[in-house]
Amino acid sequence: MPNTILAIVEQREGKLNRVSWETITGAQAIAAETGWTLEAAVVGSGVGTVAGEVATKKLAKVYAIEAAQLEPYTPDGYVAALKSFISECKPQLVLMPHTYQVRDFAPKLATALGRALISDCIGYKKEGDKLLFTRQLFQGKFAADIGFVSDAPWLATFQTGAFRGDQVKPGDSPAAVETVSAQIGDGAIRTRPEAPFKEAKQAVDLTQAEVIVAVGRGIKEQKNIEIAKQLADALGGEIAASRPICDAGWLPMDRQIGSSGQTVAPKLYIALGISGAIQHIVGMKGARSILAVNKDAEAPIFEIADFGVVGNLFEVIPPLVEEVKKAKTG
Amino acid sequence: MKILVCMKQVPQKDAPLKLNESGTWIREDVSYEVNEPDAYALEEALRQKEKHGGEVVVITSGPARAQQVLREALAKGADRAIHLEDDKFVALDAYNTARALAQAIRDERFDLIFTGLQSDDYGFAQTGVVLAELLGWPHATIIMQIEKKDGGIRVKRELESGFFQFVDMPLPAVLTIQSGINKLRYATLIGIKQAKNKPLRKVTYAEVASALSPNLQQIQRLYIPQKTKKTEMLDGPPAEIAKKLVDKLRNDVRVL
Numbered sequence: 001m002p003n004t005i006l007a008i009v010e011q012r013e014g015k016l017n018r019v020s021w022e023t024i025t026g027a028q029a030i031a032a033e034t035g036w037t038l039e040a041a042v043v044g045s046g047v048g049t050v051a052g053e054v055a056t057k058k059l060a061k062v063y064a065i066e067a068a069q070l071e072p073y074t075p076d077g078y079v080a081a082l083k084s085f086i087s088e089c090k091p092q093l094v095l096m097p098h099t100y101q102v103r104d105f106a107p108k109l110a111t112a113l114g115r116a117l118i119s120d121c122i123g124y125k126k127e128g129d130k131l132l133f134t135r136q137l138f139q140g141k142f143a144a145d146i147g148f149v150s151d152a153p154w155l156a157t158f159q160t161g162a163f164r165g166d167q168v169k170p171g172d173s174p175a176a177v178e179t180v181s182a183q184i185g186d187g188a189i190r191t192r193p194e195a196p197f198k199e200a201k202q203a204v205d206l207t208q209a210e211v212i213v214a215v216g217r218g219i220k221e222q223k224n225i226e227i228a229k230q231l232a233d234a235l236g237g238e239i240a241a242s243r244p245i246c247d248a249g250w251l252p253m254d255r256q257i258g259s260s261g262q263t264v265a266p267k268l269y270i271a272l273g274i275s276g277a278i279q280h281i282v283g284m285k286g287a288r289s290i291l292a293v294n295k296d297a298e299a300p301i302f303e304i305a306d307f308g309v310v311g312n313l314f315e316v317i318p319p320l321v322e323e324v325k326k327a328k329t330g
Numbered sequence: 331m332k333i334l335v336c337m338k339q340v341p342q343k344d345a346p347l348k349l350n351e352s353g354t355w356i357r358e359d360v361s362y363e364v365n366e367p368d369a370y371a372l373e374e375a376l377r378q379k380e381k382h383g384g385e386v387v388v389i390t391s392g393p394a395r396a397q398q399v400l401r402e403a404l405a406k407g408a409d410r411a412i413h414l415e416d417d418k419f420v421a422l423d424a425y426n427t428a429r430a431l432a433q434a435i436r437d438e439r440f441d442l443i444f445t446g447l448q449s450d451d452y453g454f455a456q457t458g459v460v461l462a463e464l465l466g467w468p469h470a471t472i473i474m475q476i477e478k479k480d481g482g483i484r485v486k487r488e489l490e491s492g493f494f495q496f497v498d499m500p501l502p503a504v505l506t507i508q509s510g511i512n513k514l515r516y517a518t519l520i521g522i523k524q525a526k527n528k529p530l531r532k533v534t535y536a537e538v539a540s541a542l543s544p545n546l547q548q549i550q551r552l553y554i555p556q557k558t559k560k561t562e563m564l565d566g567p568p569a570e571i572a573k574k575l576v577d578k579l580r581n582d583v584r585v586l
Binding site: 118190211254 | 343347424425428452453454459460463468489492495545547560561565569572576580
């Protein structure tokens with residue numbers, strides 16, 4: 001009997017979170033290399049449609065783990081359902097996308113199972129019999145290949161963008177879908193969530209901007225953002241920021257790029273004084289061209305930049321603004 | 331409210347890091363600072379104490395150098411500190427770190443335990459949630475607001491893409507705190523002076539060893555990531571860089 005990989009997809013209000021396709025892509029790659037069987041699971045209430053959608057991909061089976069108490073999402077509910085399912089089905093490897101929701105329950109699930117979770121992985125390596133998971137440390141300055149030193153199940157989550165959702169392999173025919181009834185005891189669920197909401201009306205949709213000029217801690221003071229605004233204006237683009245700038249109130253929250261803010265893929269992304277912390281990178285690494293200006297040659301932002309300038313942005317940007325203006329009028 | 335804040339000391343953000351000889355960790359001869367989300371967690375605990383009374387206790391596990399984080403926390407207003415002091419704590423995975431912490435506080439009765447949502451060095455985002463499961467407490471992650479209510483608390487969870495969610499939950503509970511939840515205070519001179527007299531309990535590795543077991547995951551190797559992207563670095567005087575960049579923006583990127 002070959003081992004099984006269980007990919008747990010994410011749904012909200014009966015709709016599949018599309019980052020789940022990335023998890024399936026990664027799971028399919030591992031299945032192909034190991035020869036293990038790939039199955040998927042979706043947790044919730046009334047998730048048959050989502051399960052059917054997942055079943056169109058190349059995998060052996062999809063489980064719809066159902067219970068009325070599983071809607072809305074709570075960590076107690078999900079862990080109760082998944083712990084008993086995983087204990088029954090005994091997969092070798094459990095894979096999930098590293099979403100905020102998975103971060104909320106996956107460590108609890110691993111602990112409840114007495115197992116390890118390797119989180120926020122950017123890839124994997126098969127070295128002989130060993131399966132290693134790669135993740136970034138020290139804000140991207142280093143990478144680590146990590147292996148499990150335990151019995152099954154092994155649990156791992158994949159960072160957004162680690163695999164491409166559009167590369168998921170379709171199945172020749174729909175996989176079987178099995179509905180599993182989750183038993184959740186009275187009183188098991190201790191948190192009472194309300195419906196998610198968006199805070200302020202989003203004044204600007206950065207996802208529509210062709211050019212984005214983003215500032216990070218390197219901008220040093222709020223008044224210095226003016227230089228970046230001038231560059232944005234000269235290029236006909238939008239100003240944006242990494243989280244610390246918005247936390248400080250120097251730019252409004254709807255200008256934030258990153259896992260908590262907006263995810264953008266403009267034609268040109270200019271990162272000024274941004275070191276390249278993982279939480280920021282996941283929001284902009286899809287940009288067609290990335291220009292980074294930072295005084296630190298080791299800043300992780302240069303790992304993903306197409307063009308880079310190691311220097312003082314206060315010296316580099318003003319002449320650039322002038323040259324851009326000249327180019328536009330000349 | 332009796333609040334425990336779990337804090338971690340991490341290498342300074344712009345510290346130049348080098349691999350150790352075995353390539354399994356970094357060399358320790360760098361400057362350290364408090365993990366940023368943990369500083370926000372401490373600030374939140376201090377604010378809750380100012381509002382509702384009670385006690386703020388800070389805890390860390392790590393080498394002797396980690397004491398600095400506790401001293402700073404005491405100077406900012408924490409009441410007492412617990413230091414699980416041993417070099418061996420550095421290599422513990424999240425599961426074991428949480429078990430060590432749980433063991434060290436087994437005789438205490440906290441209402442709330444805060445951790446930062448993740449560490450800036452390892453970035454695992456697990457210890458707080460693991461601790462909640464070990465203690466059998468409810469938890470919530472990536473918290474931006476905490477309000478005391480009858481029978482518990484109401485917290486605001488941050489979700490992706492600008493979404494938020496309110497959650498009601500009973501106490502005791504574990505919360506992992508998001509950066510930016512508040513504005514950090516500075517320690518005052520009086521605070522720094524008073525910190526010297528506040529209790530700091532040391533816990534040895536031996537005292538918690540019975541709660542630990544071998545790590546269930548192991549770093550095979552640590553390395554500088556191989557660049558998959560070819561970055562074109564531009565240099566020269568700023569005026570020259572500006573001209574070169576405009577050239578790229580016009581011909582390669584095509585935004586001009």
